[in-house]
Amino acid sequence: MSIFTPRSVVATSALTAALLALAPAAATADEHDIPGTAGAATLTGTPEPPRPAFYDPPAEIPTTPGTIIRQEKADNVLDPLDVTSASFDARRVMYASQDREGRPIAVTGFVVSPRATWLGKGPRPIISFSVGTQGMGDSCAPSRQLRDFTEYEILAFKGLLLRGYAVALTDYEGLGTPGSHTYMVRAAQGQAVLDMARAAQRVGVRGLSAANPIGLMGYSQGGGGAAAAAELASSYAPELDIKGTAVGAVPADLSSAVPRKLDGSLYSAFELYAIVGLFQGYHVDPAAFLNARGLAVLPKVEQSCTQKLADLAFVRTSTLTKDGRPMHDSFAEEPLRSILTDNRIGNRKPSSPVLLTHSMADDVIPFSVGKQLAKDWCAKDATVWFQPLVTPTHVGGALPTATxxxxxxxxxxxxxxxxxxxxxR
Structure with missing residues (x-):
């Protein structure tokens, strides 16, 4: 199933052709290089640590997005002793999705639903929850962190469960499964979010079916995933009854303000994650841009989780590049500029009403990025409520957004x- 219109097919074909010269020799020749497929290699080819067997995809992945490949009881989701399993049905799942090029991949995640009867109007709502930045290593996958009780997003989605909603949370492409996580690749993230909703309807939890209305929600990277899903829904998943989308601190445009803000900062890991994710998603050979030091740091980036953000803090990408310029300078030029254009959010009308928030003192994604996204969507006659937040910092905007x-x-x-x-506006 293709999500591209004829015009975007032409643009995507041109972008692919422009990148061929930069692609590693085997990047498109071997299906096992596709993150989320059996035996997929990472961007650097560095072996990944052993993963639980549940996270190894089968050799053949269903071609129908949202198909459940496997599932198991998910313990320790809401408390370390799993006492709340009496009140909630939690399943860890592997489901079929697609990468940005429409190829079948396996994605993991989990579904949690209250056992109590839903007393609201109509069937119980499902919130397809798109998580904020977790990192790049497989151990960072939220469905794994929940088992270890280290997943910070529990602060946001627990409130949804207490309202009686079911929550479906994706791990995204390559996070938990083989291959490098395609961090910041708009189509891959949005499709994973929509297919997570489809999987929740099919997992067999009592009261969940194709009749359940859907909400999309996320903050930061998760805001980007949910926003991309809202834009893709009408063409990629038109059967889903999406009632609304709530997103905050959306990294809608990575072309200038965001990388300049991140480079050399406490959050420089986020820029490094984006380099790996975008290079992986678009088959770009890192050796075309990075020097020996840059190439040496990438395996560390591929295994990094946000709990150890300080390990990659204050890195200036100019020290990692062959030409001594920061990476955002290279991304401002072709062929990398087309990658950022392809991943810009705001070029498509969201399929549902949107709540969009952004802290006016965000120290990671500038407020101007969120304000411009509101303008872009409004220009397309979308129903948008843009809510500036006075709570300072990027992290500080998360809980007000959930409220x-x-x-x-x-x-x-x-x-x-x-x-x-x-x-x-």
């Missing part, structure tokens, strides 16, 4: 007419 999202979803699932504030 606003709870109120937003209550109204959407009641069937209230959505209102926007585009007229006052």
């Amino acid at each position: 606003y999202a709870g109120t937003f979803f209550e109204a959407r699932f009641r069937g209230d007419k959505a209102t926007g504030n585009c007229a006052v």
Whole structure:
């Protein structure tokens, strides 16, 4: 199933052709180089640590997105002693999705649903929850971290469960499964979020079926994943009944302000994650741009988790490149510039009403990026409520976003007419 229109097929073909000269020799020749498939290699070819057998994809992956490949009981999701399993049905799942080029991949995640009868209007809502930056290593996958009780996103989605919603949370392409995680690749992230919703409807949890309404939610990387899903839904998953999308601190445009903010900062790991993710997703050979030091640091990036953010802090990419320029300078030129253009969020109209938040003092993704996204969506006649936040810092905007999202979803699932504030932007 292709998500591309005829015009975008031409653009994507041109981008692919432009990148061929930069691609490693085997990047497109061997199906095992596709993250999320059996035996996939990482961008650097560095062997990955052993993973639990559940996370190894089968040799043949179903071609119908959202198909359940396997599932198991997920313990320790809400408490270390698993006491709350009496109140919630939690499943770890592997399901079929697609990479940005439409090739079948396996993605892992989990589904959690209250056991109590849903008393609201219609069937129980499902929130397809797109997680914020976890890192790049397989051990960073949220479905694995939940078992170890180290997943910070529990602070946001636990409130959704207490409202009676089911929550479906994706690990994204290559996070947990073989190959490098395609961090910041718009199509791969958005499709994983939509196929996670499809998988939740098919997992066999009591009360979940194709009749359940869907909400999309995420913050930071998760905001990008959910926003991309909202833009792709009408063409990629038109059968899903998506009532609303709540996103915050969306990294909608990586072309200038975001990398300049990250380079050499406490959060420089995020820029390094994006380099690996985008190079992996677009078959770019790192040796075309990075010097020996840069190539040596990439295996460390591939195994990094955000709990050890300091290990990659304050890195200036100019020290890693062959020409001594920061990587955002190379991404401002072809052929890498087309990659950022392809991953810009805001070029498509979201399929549902949107709540968009952004801290005015965000120290990772500048407020101007969120404000521009609101303008872009408003220009396409989308129903958008843009909510600036006064809570400082990137991390500080997360919990207020979750609070606003709870109120937003209550109204959407009641069937209230959505209102926007585009007229006052």
